Amino acid sequence: MGSETAVATPTKRNPPSTGTGKSATVTAKSGRDDTTNDKPLPACIVVDNGGWTVKYGLVSPHNNGRGSQMSTMYNATARPPHQLTVLTGDEITKRMKNLGQLTWNNSMERGMICDGETQLRVWARTLEVLGVVPTPQIKEGGFLKLQGPSAAKRRGSAASTDDANTSGNASIQKYSSSNCTFLLLEPPHVPSVISEGVDCILFRELGVGRVARVLGPCMAAMKYLSLGKRNTGSGSNSSSFDDASNSKCEWLNDDTSCCCVIDSGYSFTHVVPTHRGGAMTKAIRRLDIGGKVLTNLLKEAVTYRQWNMMDEYHIVNDAKEQLSFVSDKFDSEMKQAHLTRKGLRWFDREYLLPDFVSSSRGSVRLPAPLQRKREMEEMEKTRLELERKDKEAEEGNVSDNDNDGNDQQIEDEAADAAVDTEVDDTSANKKKKADSKRQKKEKGKKKAKKRSKKRKHNSEQNDDNDEVDMSDGEDSDEESDEQRLKRLKAMRDEERKRREREERERQALAMSVERFAIPEVLFRPSDIGMNCGGIVEAIVESINACDDIYRAAMYNNVLLVGGNATIPGFKERVESELRKLAPTNYPVRVYLPNDPVSFAWEGAVQFSQQDGFQRQCSIDRVSWEAMKKAGKNQSEIWGDRMNIPGM
Numbered sequence: 223m224g225s226e227t228a229v230a231t232p233t234k235r236n237p238p239s240t241g242t243g244k245s246a247t248v249t250a251k252s253g254r255d256d257t258t259n260d261k262p263l264p265a266c267i268v269v270d271n272g273g274w275t276v277k278y279g280l281v282s283p284h285n286n287g288r289g290s291q292m293s294t295m296y297n298a299t300a301r302p303p304h305q306l307t308v309l310t311g312d313e314i315t316k317r318m319k320n321l322g323q324l325t326w327n328n329s330m331e332r333g334m335i336c337d338g339e340t341q342l343r344v345w346a347r348t349l350e351v352l353g354v355v356p357t358p359q360i361k362e363g364g365f366l367k368l369q370g371p372s373a374a375k376r377r378g379s380a381a382s383t384d385d386a387n388t389s390g391n392a393s394i395q396k397y398s399s400s401n402c403t404f405l406l407l408e409p410p411h412v413p414s415v416i417s418e419g420v421d422c423i424l425f426r427e428l429g430v431g432r433v434a435r436v437l438g439p440c441m442a443a444m445k446y447l448s449l450g451k452r453n454t455g456s457g458s459n460s461s462s463f464d465d466a467s468n469s470k471c472e473w474l475n476d477d478t479s480c481c482c483v484i485d486s487g488y489s490f491t492h493v494v495p496t497h498r499g500g501a502m503t504k505a506i507r508r509l510d511i512g513g514k515v516l517t518n519l520l521k522e523a524v525t526y527r528q529w530n531m532m533d534e535y536h537i538v539n540d541a542k543e544q545l546s547f548v549s550d551k552f553d554s555e556m557k558q559a560h561l562t563r564k565g566l567r568w569f570d571r572e573y574l575l576p577d578f579v580s581s582s583r584g585s586v587r588l589p590a591p592l593q594r595k596r597e598m599e600e601m602e603k604t605r606l607e608l609e610r611k612d613k614e615a616e617e618g619n620v621s622d623n624d625n626d627g628n629d630q631q632i633e634d635e636a637a638d639a640a641v642d643t644e645v646d647d648t649s650a651n652k653k654k655k656a657d658s659k660r661q662k663k664e665k666g667k668k669k670a671k672k673r674s675k676k677r678k679h680n681s682e683q684n685d686d687n688d689e690v691d692m693s694d695g696e697d698s699d700e701e702s703d704e705q706r707l708k709r710l711k712a713m714r715d716e717e718r719k720r721r722e723r724e725e726r727e728r729q730a731l732a733m734s735v736e737r738f739a740i741p742e743v744l745f746r747p748s749d750i751g752m753n754c755g756g757i758v759e760a761i762v763e764s765i766n767a768c769d770d771i772y773r774a775a776m777y778n779n780v781l782l783v784g785g786n787a788t789i790p791g792f793k794e795r796v797e798s799e800l801r802k803l804a805p806t807n808y809p810v811r812v813y814l815p816n817d818p819v820s821f822a823w824e825g826a827v828q829f830s831q832q833d834g835f836q837r838q839c840s841i842d843r844v845s846w847e848a849m850k851k852a853g854k855n856q857s858e859i860w861g862d863r864m865n866i867p868g869m
Contacts, residue, residue: 265397266830267352267430269345270407270438270823272297273330274488274513274785276311276344277823280352280397281830290827292820293351299340300324311347319582321536332510333409333489335416342423349399349428356399357429359843403840404430405830407438407822409485410492410506414856421856425843434840435860436829438822439483439494440501442783445825446481446813447499480775482765484757484796485822486744486786488513491757493764495776505767507760511744511752513785517542519750520740524731531731537584541573541731542740544586548791549738550798559735565591569737572730587725589732741789745799758799777808787818 268290270277276297281290295311302309303323318324329341349356404424417435424430479498485491491509495502521538524531531538549555559567570592574585588596701709743749745756755763765776780800782793797812804810815821829835841849841859849859 264401265354266403266405266836267349267354268405268407268823268826268830269348270826271330271335271341272487273328273333276348277820278348278352279823279827280354281827292823295344295347295351297330297341297344298326298328299343300326308343310343312351313347320578322534330489333487333512334412335420338419338423341420342427345423345428354397354399354402356427359426359429399429400431400843402430403432403434403830403836404428405434405436405826405840407441407826408435409490410437410439410494410501411508417856417860421846421859425846430843432836432840432842433846434830434835436826436839437494437501438826439485439492439783440496440499441825441829442483442485442781442822443481443494443496443825444499444829445821446483446779446781447479448825448828476775476778478772478775478779480772481779481781482761482776483781483783484761484787486512486757486782486784488785491744491760491784491786493757493760495764495768495772497772502768502772505764507764507767509747509754509757509760511747513539513542515750516546516740516743516786519743520546520736523736523740528731537575540584541733544584545571545573545733545737546741546789547738548741548744548789548795550791550795552738552742555738556735563591564732564734565589566595567592567734569734571733571737573733574725575729575731577728587730590726741786741792744786744792745795758796758803761796761800762803774808777804778811780810780812782812782814783818783821785819787814 264282266281268279268281274297275294277292277294279290279292293312296314297311298314299311300309300314300318300321301307301324302318303325309317309324314321314324327337327340329335329337329344335341346356406420406424420435421433424433481496483492483494483496485494489512491511493507493509495505517535517539520542521531521535524538524541555569564570570589572587572589574587576582576584587593745758747754747756761780765773768776777800780796782796786792793812793814797810800812801810846859
C-alpha cells in the first residue's frame with residue numbers, strides 16, 4: 223500500500239488497487255482525444271448540485287482560491303398563486319415570505335436530475351449572481367435562445383440589481399461562460415442518459431468553456447485528508463480554507479490515505495469508501511432515506527395528531543431542523559414517555575407557527591406545564607438558598623449575644639471584688655456603689671435586646687420613609703426622578719406581560735417523541751416498512767466489501783457530511799453503534815466537520831487549484847463535440863476523468 227502513488231493530485235496518474243481491475247480515480251487513458259485545448263481558463267465555477275439547495279461559488283486564479291465564498295439557493299423554481307411569474311433559486315426567498323403558497327417545481331428526484339429545464343434555470347441564475355454571462359452555442363432553438371432578447375435583458379437587469387444590493391458581488395469581475403470551467407459535484411452511479419443531458423445543458427445551453435465532473439464524497443475525502451496532513455505539518459500550506467475544526471483535530475495522520483465518507487443529504491444516504499481521493503466502486507452503498515423522507519414522516523405525524531400540515535412542507539421542514547435530535551437511548555426514552563404525562567417530559571417542546579406579519583419563521587418555546595414545573599423548581603431552589611442564608615445569619619447573632627453576656631459577667635465579678643475590698647468606706651459610698659452595680663446589670667440586660675431589635679427598627683423606619691416619600695409625591699405637582707423610574711418600570715412590565723400574553727395565544731405545534739422518533743428511521747428503516755438495514759449496517763457492509771488491507775483504515779477514518787449530519791446526536795449514535803459492529807481489534811473514529819454541508823464544496827475548491835486540473839480532469843466544448851460525432855458514449859468520454867469509470 224505504501225508503494226502506490228497518490229491520485230488526489232492530478233499530476234500523478236497511477237491508480238490504487240480497488241479490487242475491480244479499473245481505475246477509481248482521475249487517471250490517464252490512451253484513447254484520450256488529442257485535440258484538447260490545454261490552455262487554462264481564467265475562472266472556475268464550483269457547483270455542488272444538491273436535491274434541496276445548490277452550493278455554488280466562483281474561484282479565480284488570481285486569489286488562488288482564497289476569499290472564495292460559498293452561496294446557496296433553492297434548486298427549484300416556484301410560481302406565486304394566480305401569477306405567470308417564475309421565481310428561480312434565491313429569488314424565491316427574496317420576494318416571498320410564505321413559501322407554502324407557492325407552486326414548486328424541483329429539478330431533482332431521488333438525487334438525479336429529472337427536469338432539465340428547471341435545472342437550466344437554476345444554473346443560469348447562479349451564473350447571473352456570480353457575474354458570469356451565458357453564451358449559448360445553439361444556433362436554432364435552445365432554452366436561452368427561445369426566451370428572446372427581452373428575457374435576456376430582464377435577466378441582465380435582475381443580475382445588476384442583485385449586484386447593487388449585495389456588497390460582495392460589487393467587486394466580482396465579469397466573465398463570459400466560454401472562458402470559465404464548470405466543476406460539477408455529482409452523486410455516484412448517475413445514469414448515462416442523465417449524464418448526457420447534463421453535458422448538453424452545460425456546453426450548448428450555457429456555453430461553458432470546459433466542464434469537469436467529480437464525485438462529491440471524493441471531494442470531501444480530499445478535504446479530510448488535507449486536514450490530517452496540515453495537522454501533522456506534512457501537508458502544504460496551499461489550502462485556501464482554514465477550517466475551524468482544526469482546533470479539535472487531535473488525531474494524527476495515519477498515512478493510510480483512506481476515508482469512508484457517509485453523505486446523508488436530502489434525497490439519499492451514500493456510503494463511499496475512498497483511497498487517496500478515489501472512490502472504490504464495488505464498495506459503494508446507497509440508502510434511499512434522506513431529509514425529504516424525514517420531513518414527510520414528520521408532516522404525516524403532525525397531521526394525524528394535531529392539524530393538517532400536508533401542504534406546509536417548508537414549515538414542517540423548519541420545525542424538523544430546529545427540534546429534531548438523535549437519541550442514544552431510544553427504547554428507554556419511549557418507555558419513559560408512556561409513563562410521563564404529555565407536556566411534562568424533558569424533551570417536550572412547542573413550535574410556534576409563523577404569522578408572516580411579525581415573523582416569517584417559527585420559534586421554539588417550552589410547554590406551559592413544563593415551564594411551570596421548571597419555575598417551581600427554581601423557586602424551591604431559591605427558597606432553600608434563602609433559608610440557608612437566614613440560618614447562617616441567626617447563628618452569627620447568637621454568637622454575638624454569647625460574647626456580650628461573657629463581657630457583662632466579667633464586669634460584675636470585678637465590681638463585686640471592688641465592693642469586698644472597700645469595707646471601710648462610708649455608708650454613702652457603699653450605697654453609691656450598689657446603685658452603680660445595679661445600673662450596670664440593667665445596662666447589660668438591655669444591650670442584647672437592642673441588638674436583636676436593631677434590624678426590625680431599621681426596616682420599620684425605611685417603610686415610614688417610603689410612605690412619607692409617597693405622600694410628598696402626591697402632594698407635589700412635579701414628578702420626582704424616583705417616581706418617574708417607577709412609572710417607566712411599571713410600563714415596561716405591562717408591555718412584557720402583553721407580549722407574553724400574545725405569545726401564549728399564538729398557534730403552536732406540540733412536539734414530543736417525534737423529535738427523536740423521526741430521525742430514528744435513519745438507523746431503523748424497518749420502522750417505516752423498508753426491508754433494509756440502517757446507516758451503520760450500510761457502513762459495515764461497505765467496508766467489508768473493500769479489500770482486507772483497507773478495512774482497519776476505513777473504520778479509523780469515518781467522515782460525516784451532508785445536511786442530516788447536522789442533527790444533534792447523529793455523530794455519537796453512529797460512533798457508538800459502529801463500535802458494537804466493528805471488530806474488537808479495529809479502532810473506530812468518526813469525524814464531524816463544523817459545517818458538514820459545505821465540506822465537499824471546500825474540497826472541490828482545493829481540487830480546482832491543483833496543477834493540471836483543467837488539462838487532465840476537464841473537457842472543452844470542441845473536444846466534446848468531436849467525441850459525440852465519433853460515436854463515443856458517456857463512459858468513453860468521462861471514464862478516465864471521473865472517480866467512477868464505466869458510468
